[in-house]
Amino acid sequence: GEDEDSQEFLKTGSKWIGKRVRRMILDDDGNEIGYGKGVILSWLPASISDFRNEITGELAALYRIHFDEVSINNIRHLSSEMGFEDLEEFEVELAVRQYNEIEDPLSWYECRKENETPLQIAKMFEVEVDALVTVNKEEYPGLLRNSKLKDRTWLMIPPLHSTKRRKKLSSVRPERHQDQSAAETSAGGFGNEENAKECNSVEYKKFSRRTRKMEKNDLHF
Structure with missing residues (x-):
């Protein structure tokens, strides 16, 4: 099939466009040595993608992250060296959650x-x-x-x-009231937890193989 790099990524049509993400960079022993932060600017729907999920074998959408901040061993990288990374949706959910928890807490x-x-x-x-x-x-x-x-x-x-x-919102965590009420039916979970665990244990050991070096004229920040 046609390589995904030559396919046209769309800039609209997904709820993830414009979301900020954070990706951990780990060494071979699993120790965090840095991070990459960026924004999702485009995506390739599964209907026009030729990328297949390694586990299911099914066609999967890809979401392109353009990094605007990368630090490895406390050394910041220039924007021209940052590149981009294509992620599947379960990886995007985890990366958005990681950014939110660290950069913008509850x-x-x-x-x-x-x-x-x-x-x-x-x-x-x-x-x-x-x-x-x-x-x-x-x-x-x-x-x-x-x-x-x-x-x-x-x-x-x-x-x-x-x-x-x-x-x-107040920045002070309040005391919880004892008279709070809610309905009896359980609420569902957020995201695909099994895929998130798989991503955390495997994909985060290094930047994905789908990471590419970005040309200077590809930067849009």
């Missing part, structure tokens, strides 16, 4: 009226409702996107690269 929100729902709160802070439900499911096992919450219920807001959300 914050708190206190419901200000009766019957607010996770869906309403997610829209207010411009975050994914499934992610919001998931980060709160340990405290509220039955939480759903349309669960009606009591006034003064505390929720964790999932980390996203959003200055609007940070301005609205």
Whole structure:
């Protein structure tokens, strides 16, 4: 088939476009020696991709990360040396999560009226409702996107690269209330955990083989 580098990557049509990511760089012994941070600028849908998942053998979409910050052994690299990397979606989910957890940690929100729902709160802070439900499911096992919450219920807001959300939330972690309520049905998980574990143990030992050196005229930062 045609090499994926010669295929046309799309700049629209995916929820991951514009998301920031962080990739760990590990040595052969599994020790973290650096990181790469960047942004997803384009993607290749599975319908037009010839890349196949190594485990399933099925055609898989690829998401192209353009790195704008790379540090190895505390040495920063010039932008012209950074390159790009093509990831599958389960790798993207993990890389976005890694960026969010390190660069933009969880914050708190206190419901200000009766019957607010996770869906309403997610829209207010411009975050994914499934992610919001998931980060709160340990405290509220039955939480759903349309669960009606009591006034003064505390929720964790999932980390996203959003200055609007940070301005609205207090930086002080509040005391949890004991009278919080949620629905009884369990909420689903976020992302593919098995694939994420596989990615963490194998792919993160070094930059993916799909990493390419980027020409200077390919930089868009």
